[in-house]
Amino acid sequence: MNFITRILTNSWVAGLxxxxxxxxxxxxxxxxxxxxxxVGGLLLAIAVILIIKGGKRKxxxxxx
Numbered sequence: 001m002n003f004i005t006r007i008l009t010n011s012w013v014a015g016l017x018x019x020x021x022x023x024x025x026x027x028x029x030x031x032x033x034x035x036x037x038x039v040g041g042l043l044l045a046i047a048v049i050l051i052i053k054g055g056k057r058k059x060x061x062x063x064x
Contacts, residue, residue: 014051021047 021044028037 017047018044 021040025037025040025044028040
């Protein structure tokens with residue numbers, strides 16, 4: 001989990017992941033798969049929370 005959080009807190013990787021996930025959710029929604037899009041949205045929200053928490057942790061403990 002720590003490895004995943006470390007990768008996702010890298011800003012360009014996190015942005016790319018969020019763009020791809022958002023596009024996938026839109027594709028599911030447009031095909032009428034509402035339940036799958038809702039579950040994906042929940043997972044996307046969890047990923048955003050992890051990214052924000054990881055970013056705050058980085059700011060609090062700057063490297064020497």
